[in-house]
Structure formats: C-alpha cells, structure tokens
Amino acid sequence: MEEQLLCCEVDSIRRAHQDVNLLNERVLRTMLKAEENYLPAPNYFKCVQKDIAPNMRKILATWMLEVCEEQKCEEEVFPLAMNYLDRFLSVEPTRKSRLQLLGATCMFLASKMKETVPLTAEKLCIYTDNSVQPGELLQMELLVLSKLKWDLASVTPHDFIEHFLSKLTIHASTKQILRKHAQTFVALCATDVNFIASPPSMVAAGSVVAAVQGLYLKSQDASLSSQNLTNFLSQVIRSDPDCLRSCQEQIESLLESSLRQAQQHGSVTEAKRVDEEVDLSCTPTDVRDINI
Template sequence: MMPTLRHARPVASKLPRPGKTVAVENVRPDKEEGVQVKRSPSSPQGGVKKRSAFGDLTNAHKNIHPQKKKDGQKVAVKKTKNASQSGTAKNNELNLKKTLKTITAEELVSEVVKEERLITEETSPPKVCLEQLLPPDVEDIDQDSEDPFSSSEYALDIFSYMREREEKFVLPNYIEMQDDITKEMRSILIDWMVEVQENFELNHETLYLSVKMVDHYLAATVAMREKLQLIGSTAVLIASKFEERCPPCLDDFLYICDDAYRREELVAMEMEILQKLNFDINIPIPYRFLRRYAKCAHANMETLTLARYICELTLQEYDFVQESASKMAASCLLLALKMKCLGGWTATLQYYSGHSANDLIPLVKRLNFLLTEQANSKLTAVRNKYSHKVFFQVAKLPPLDLLMLDTVLTKEQ
C-alpha cells in the first residue's frame, strides 16, 4: 500500500452499478478540487487559446465562429492518437485561412515602430560629436572608451558636478574660534594621520577626505586638545567606510591611539562628526582632480607622483585649507611640469580645469616656497613616504630657484 501524498485531497467518484464493468482511470494525486483542468483539443470548449505578447490588438478572433453541430448529427470521435492530431491540424488550417486577410498584432506593432522612427528622424536634430563642440586647440581626452574605470561617457559631467560642489565646502578661518587648538597642533595631527594611512595601506582618497572632515568639523564646533587625536582617528574611520573596500575595524583605531580612548567615545565622536557635517561627506578633494589633469597633460607616473607629493604637503599647512580642490590640483601639476621641464599650461588643461595660467601663478609660487621650507621641517611623514623607490624618490628633487621660477612662469602669461 502506497503512502498518502501530502497536500492531496480525496477525489469523490461514483460507485459502479452492479453487473457493469467500469474502466479504472488513473487518478492524479496532485489534482486538487477547484483547480482548472487543462483542456484537450478534442474537448467541447476547444484547445488552449494562444495569445500574443501585447494581447488581442485586432478583431481577428471575432471573425472565427465555431462550427455548430447539426441536430441529430453525431460526431464520430476516434480514440487513436493520430486521429486527434489530424483533426487539430485541420482546425488550425481553417483558422489560418480565415485570418490571412487580417493584420496580426506583430505586423501592427512593427508598422507603429516604423512610423515613430520616421517621425523621430524628421523632427530630432542631427547628432553632434563632442569633438565638434570643443575649441580647435582642445583635445578630447574622453574619447577612449576601452578603459571601463575611466567612465569616459560621464567623466565630463562628474567633474563639472564636483566643481559646483566646491562652492558648498569653502572653509572659513576657523582657527580663530579655537581657544585650545593651534596651527601647529593641527599639523602634528595631520602628520600622524599620514602615518596611519601608510601603515593601514589605505587609499590616498581616504587620507584627503579624512583631513577635509577634520577641518569642517573644527569649523563647526570648538574642540579641546585632548580630543584632537580622537577627532582625527574617527575621521579616518569614517573616510575608510566611504572609500575603502575593506575598511579597518574599530579596534584597530583604538589600538593606534594607544588605548587612549574607549570604544564608546569613538562611536559617540563618529555620530557627532556626521551630525555636524549633515551626513554630507562627499567633499571634493584635489587628489581626484589631479589624476584627471595629469591625463590632460599626458604626464607619466613620475610626474604625477611629484604633483601628488606637493599636494600632500599642503595637507599639513593650515594656510592652504581655504584653497579650492580643483585649483590646488591644477597648481601642483603646473609646478611639477615646470620642475620636470615638460612644458606649460596648455589649452586642453585650461579647458578641463577651468583655470588659466594667470590664476595659478600666485599659488604655484607659494607651493614652490613650501618645498623649500619642508627641507627644515620637523614633520617628516610625507617627506619620508615619498622618498621611497615606490614613489620614484620625488621628495629628493630640489625645488626650483625663485628667479628661475619667475622666468618660466612669465612665459605662461
């Protein structure tokens, strides 16, 4: 005896009359009461009706009338399988002949698509390539679509949007409102954050974003010097969650602070920083602009690394916090090009950066003076980092002489 299948309901059947043999039918155990049974082609209701993807768009089905049986005429039904198939084939052939003169749904949709295409081609303006919109001396640096990471199709809109957001994140002279924090304390904190980024092998974008968050937080609230390292480590934690694929855990940041703070303090500072910044931490940083401007200048990796070294030195200096990210990146690249004798500020660089050479000259002179001062500075994290062979030892390159720099910058005017 077979076990009863689950979810199967008993099927009621008529009792056989005495003396009458009844053919035993195979009862499907999964057939439930109230479920619509699939109709066969030989049933009185007809076979399963086929429907197009867009539904019955025409009235073709109204022209098909089922054949009525005459009174007293019996329909002979053959029980063989071949007979049912031949009857179905005849019915399909009759239906096909009746609908030859009607328009099918697929033909109707195709005609509508053709008409819409013709209307669009007549009314829409001709497509214009980006090369036709650029000035004659400007190169289209986004024409290469082979690299999927360059986002060539959206790069121009992305950096235009980032330049618009720069106006929202202009920093005031917030050090005047801080009673217990000085410029030197901030420089020491940034020097320590550079070491954290190097030890954890974080992205450079994480370092730049964490420094920006420290400045914007100090511009919004008055802090004490005892909490300054807590602010810096928490900013690196938030930036790691924003930039890194696998950010360090919270215990790692407690360890690098030498257990000077508790877990509850770090979590509370994280919430406070995010609330002070209104959870808007997508701050434009010069590191992203620098990569794009180097692509405009066709600079090699060594020249780009030199520009990054100059740009990273500015993170420790409070006097550069009020400069915009795009202008800082353009000035660092221009100084690197002059130090490597690789030309000047081209029309392509001016078009994509939005800054002319005359706008960058004052900042370039300040950056070159910064390179001269860093040789005697006690903050050595950035200089030691870029003195390694991995970074082409760009920190060992001597800065330009002031008179020589004035000469090469005069040609840009």
C-alpha cells in the same frame, strides 16, 4: 572546463579600474560647481576654536598622514579625512584634549568611504597609544556625522587630478609617475593651514604643474612649459592664471621647507639612535613597537 570554473582565494584586494567614461566635461563641470559646498571656513581658528591653534593641526595632520601611509590606505583617504576635520572644526568648538580623537574619527570615516577594507576602530585606537577607546571613537563618529550633516561625498583634489592628466599628451608610464608626484603634493597641502581655503581644483592644478616642473617634463613637450600648462589648466578650472601660478609657487615653497625639516629631523633622529646604541641593555622596549 573544471579548471576554468575553479575559484581561488587571493590575498591581494581586487580593485575596479578607472572608468574613463567619467572623465568628461560634464563631470568636471559638476565637480567644479560642487567643490564650493565642501570648503571649510578659512578663519575658524579665530572665530570658532579657542583651544586649538594652527600648529596643533599641523602636528595632528602629520600623525594622521603617517597612520595612513603605514596602513597603506588609498591616496584619497588622508585628504578626505582632513576635509572632514576642517569642516568639523569650522562649526564645532573642540578641546585640544579631544583633537587626536577627532583625527582618528575622520580617518575612520574617510577609510569607510574610500577603502575596500576600511580601518577598524580598534586599530586606530592602538595608533593613539590606547589613549582613545573604541567606544569613544564610535560616539565621536556620530557627532562628526551630525555636524557634517551626513554629507561625506566631499570633492577633494584627487578627484581633479585624473581629469587633468587625461588632457595631457604624455606617455602612460610618465603619466603614472606624474600622478604619484601630484598626489604627494596634495597630501602635503592637506597638512598645511595655508591651503585650508584653497578650492580642491586649484590645489590639484597647482600640484600637477609643480609635479611637471619638478620632473622636468617641460623639456619633452613645449605644451608642458610652466606658462603654457598654467594657462591651460587655469582655463580648465576657470581661474585666473596668476592665482594658479601663486598656488604652484606656494606648493613648491612648502615642499622645500618640508624637505629641510625632514633633513633636520633625520639628523636629530640619527644622533639619538647612536646615543641609544651605546648601551642597548639600558634601553627599554619601545611601546610603539609592541602596539604596531
């Protein structure tokens, strides 16, 4: 009895299991209805922002994704942070010099919403190479909350993925792999300006279809063929099948271009590393290594 009552501290964070009771049609219909309330303005670069260009958002998003990955954040944190970022930029003109501060603040808020142990202001400031101070981040947090009207319960593509997977008749292990691939596509879409105006349900459905095709699961089940799955999910989200098919193709095209860029960047990085190894005594300690 004494052994059964003994409590021990553990290093791992205990998380709640998925509540299957929430994977019902009523919840799905509510999310489909609510997602329109959290869509940013698709043309905010032209109508609101005068100092920020789409390529700047891409650079910022890539940095934010790297921070989330290095900190092993929950999968929902990055897309949610990007939703806050786009919604803020839709209503508030922002100088490019404050863009990284805004990105760090959005991660700060999203982490508080989704993480058991949220990211700290101090840690996020370190990732900015201390160009941002904790006090500045906390002030920006209040501004973002004000502009978003304190409505942080955004509907994101991650909210739909589990609903879609629950409707597919596939093995649990296969479903786990499919989930990870779909989540990767969702994160990729969040970095691209072309998906700003896309409803989360559309991005989630397109990501699931693209993941199924990429894993060649269609050979296991005829219902998972591109056409059948697209028609099925388009009915689920009440969308035109051609629109969903177009979204899927756009996601696959984005993946291809991202892989090409990664390979090119990898080649350049390797070349630089070789050059640096020629005379290591002349290479100063990287400040990023100290900060991390």
